[in-house]
Amino acid sequence: MSVPGSWYLILAAVLFGVGAFGLLVRRNILIMFMCLELMLNAVNLTLVTYSRMLNDIAGQVSVFFVLVVAAAEVVVGLGLIVAIFRGKRQVTADDLHVLRG
Amino acid sequence: MNLVATVLSGAPIQFPSISYSSILPEVVFVGAAVLSMLLVAVLGQRDQTYGYTGLGVAAALFGGIWSYHLSQNVNARGAYAVVGGSLAVDGFSTFFMILTSVGVLITLLLAEAYLYKVSHRGPEFVALTLLSATGAMLMESAYDLLVLFIGLEILSISLYVMVSYTTSRRVSKESAFKYFILGGFASALFLYGLALVYGSTGSTNLGNIAAFLSKNTLTSNGVLLAGMVLILGGLGFKVAVVPFQFWTPDVYQGAPTSVTGFMSGVVKAAGFAALLRVFYFAFNTLRADWQPVLEIVAILTLLVGAVLAVVQSDAKRTLAYSSINHAGFILLGLYVASAASIGDSLYYLFAYTVMSSGTFGAISMIAHLEGRTEGTLSLADLRGIGRKYPKIALTLAILLLAQAGAPFTIGFLAKFSVLSSVVEAHHYVIAVIAMVSVVIAAVLYLRVTLSMYTPLTKDAEIDRVSTDPEISLGAVAVRVDEDTDLKVDAKVPVAAGLAMGLSVAMTVGFGLYASPLVQFASKAFLLR
Numbered sequence: 001m002s003v004p005g006s007w008y009l010i011l012a013a014v015l016f017g018v019g020a021f022g023l024l025v026r027r028n029i030l031i032m033f034m035c036l037e038l039m040l041n042a043v044n045l046t047l048v049t050y051s052r053m054l055n056d057i058a059g060q061v062s063v064f065f066v067l068v069v070a071a072a073e074v075v076v077g078l079g080l081i082v083a084i085f086r087g088k089r090q091v092t093a094d095d096l097h098v099l100r101g
Numbered sequence: 102m103n104l105v106a107t108v109l110s111g112a113p114i115q116f117p118s119i120s121y122s123s124i125l126p127e128v129v130f131v132g133a134a135v136l137s138m139l140l141v142a143v144l145g146q147r148d149q150t151y152g153y154t155g156l157g158v159a160a161a162l163f164g165g166i167w168s169y170h171l172s173q174n175v176n177a178r179g180a181y182a183v184v185g186g187s188l189a190v191d192g193f194s195t196f197f198m199i200l201t202s203v204g205v206l207i208t209l210l211l212a213e214a215y216l217y218k219v220s221h222r223g224p225e226f227v228a229l230t231l232l233s234a235t236g237a238m239l240m241e242s243a244y245d246l247l248v249l250f251i252g253l254e255i256l257s258i259s260l261y262v263m264v265s266y267t268t269s270r271r272v273s274k275e276s277a278f279k280y281f282i283l284g285g286f287a288s289a290l291f292l293y294g295l296a297l298v299y300g301s302t303g304s305t306n307l308g309n310i311a312a313f314l315s316k317n318t319l320t321s322n323g324v325l326l327a328g329m330v331l332i333l334g335g336l337g338f339k340v341a342v343v344p345f346q347f348w349t350p351d352v353y354q355g356a357p358t359s360v361t362g363f364m365s366g367v368v369k370a371a372g373f374a375a376l377l378r379v380f381y382f383a384f385n386t387l388r389a390d391w392q393p394v395l396e397i398v399a400i401l402t403l404l405v406g407a408v409l410a411v412v413q414s415d416a417k418r419t420l421a422y423s424s425i426n427h428a429g430f431i432l433l434g435l436y437v438a439s440a441a442s443i444g445d446s447l448y449y450l451f452a453y454t455v456m457s458s459g460t461f462g463a464i465s466m467i468a469h470l471e472g473r474t475e476g477t478l479s480l481a482d483l484r485g486i487g488r489k490y491p492k493i494a495l496t497l498a499i500l501l502l503a504q505a506g507a508p509f510t511i512g513f514l515a516k517f518s519v520l521s522s523v524v525e526a527h528h529y530v531i532a533v534i535a536m537v538s539v540v541i542a543a544v545l546y547l548r549v550t551l552s553m554y555t556p557l558t559k560d561a562e563i564d565r566v567s568t569d570p571e572i573s574l575g576a577v578a579v580r581v582d583e584d585t586d587l588k589v590d591a592k593v594p595v596a597a598g599l600a601m602g603l604s605v606a607m608t609v610g611f612g613l614y615a616s617p618l619v620q621f622a623s624k625a626f627l628l629r
Binding site: 009016019020023029032033036039040042043046047049050053054056058059062065066069072073076077079080081083084087 | 247250251254258261262265274275277278281282285286288289292293295296297299300303304305
């Protein structure tokens with residue numbers, strides 16, 4: 001039995017949607033950060049699926065680039081979160097409200 | 102399997118040949134960034150920042166000159182793609198690389214004068230600026246969506262750190278985090294768009310996408326259109342067009358002012374370069390699908406930017422909204438999508454980069470001389486600046502009037518040429534809307550300029566100072582004393598003076614003697 005490619009695409013779309021929704025709705029900075037990673041990994045699943053469907057290696061190569069970029073983003077993001085946590089001792093987005101208007 | 106077999110059989114693996122002379126500006130920028138970090142590790146000299154800024158300025162000058170040399174090559178021999186067809190060297194990319202070099206030059210000179218005085222010193226700011234500009238250059242010459250994504254991330258990740266550069270300040274951290282989360286969101290949108298376009302066209306190479314789309318008509322192109330919208334969203338975020346503009350005022354206000362200038366100039370140029378190349382070249386055959394979307398986005402961007410700029414009270418927030426208004430104009434060039442209108446967009450981008458870097462520089466200088474921290478300079482504080490700091494006020498006045506589109510400046514021709522190509526394409530309604538937004542925004546620029554030259558009465562000064570919680574009562578007395586002799590000895594650091602002088606010179610110079618830049622922008626063809 002083989003699973004059709006479109007199922008993977010739909011799963012990836014759902015994961016991307018969950019990530020995007022979570023990023024916009026959740027207030028905890030770490031969870032927002034995880035949602036961002038979920039979105040990127042949903043894209044990876046899409047790329048691998050298309051790569052299989054098109055029988056073309058470029059999609060799988062792209063995944064490696066995305067993984068490296070995601071890792072670099074984590075470094076900067078966690079650095080920022082630590083810097084915020086040092087000052088505030090808690091990490092919710094509701095505390096970030098000095099700038100508005 | 103193939104790769105393993107190739108390695109085991111001892112056959113050489115084919116690598117694409119890399120023409121280093123075509124990517125020399127990028128190589129020099131990365132090299133200068135790495136060198137400055139190595140130098141500080143070896144020498145341990147953190148206090149003397151002149152050397153590092155000098156290195157960065159030298160790299161920027163070299164990048165600009167070499168890009169000009171490349172553009173002459175392109176003129177003589179035609180455009181070509183390098184590094185396995187993933188980077189284009191054409192009039193378009195070389196134009197933007199020169200623009201980026203100018204932006205980096207102004208940013209570094211301004212930063213030398215101001216940023217190092219208020220926060221920790223060292224080469225990191227120079228290194229990050231150069232790396233971010235490298236990402237911008239990659240975006241501008243990318244001929245492959247994946248390379249475009251890598252460039253976008255190199256630009257963004259360096260920029261997240263630059264925005265949070267003054268880490269001790271809460272505002273800076275807050276704006277850095279907002280920018281990081283929303284920037285990551287935009288990158289993910291772009292990437293998903295890339296995946297969908299790859300799935301429906303079978304390639305990430307822009308040339309292949311364009312060729313595929315011109316040969317085939319997709320029976321159900323929902324996935325492709327979704328991918329296109331996601332790419333528009335991801336890049337639209339970077340250039341701050343309207344549904345994706347909400348981060349702009351917060352981040353512009355919270356970031357160090359020289360970084361704000363960099364964001365409004367270099368980053369916006371890179372984002373627009375990518376938008377223009379992807380939509381005008383790769384998705385050209387789908388024009389009927391994206392033009393209506395761009396029409397709505399452009400109208401909203403023009404109006405929201407102009408109207409919200411007028412009601413702001415903070416200087417940097419005002420300029421943030423006015424930058425959104427400018428983005429609307431640049432988008433109009435893409436919306437019309439003729440060879441001439443793309444040239445107009447390029448000219449506008451150059452004009453805007455020069456004007457906005459200088460404006461943010463002048464704002465940063467005034468905040469510095471007034472002893473304010475970043476992001477707290479309100480428009481009311483600009484009252485009477487004209488007598489206090491005549492030179493800076495004149496600079497700011499010229500740049501603001503140029504942004505409003507006053508004649509004999511670069512801003513007038515930029516607005517005029519975009520509008521005329523909109524009218525030539527018979528889009529009269531949108532031309533009228535753009536004119537209305539110019540008038541609304543002009544109210545703002547003129548109001549600020551007039552208030553700078555309004556003499557400050559003593560009462561107003563005391564009022565202003567005493568309502569400001571940051572200045573104690575003791576300071577009021579000092580301020581009033583100063584009032585009797587309004588001309589405070591304003592010491593502008595040499596580097597910042599140079600940067601502002603450069604931007605004013607280009608604003609007025611290219612306004613009076615426009616043809617070289619116009620010619621250059623109109624010849625900036627895309628590689629086909």
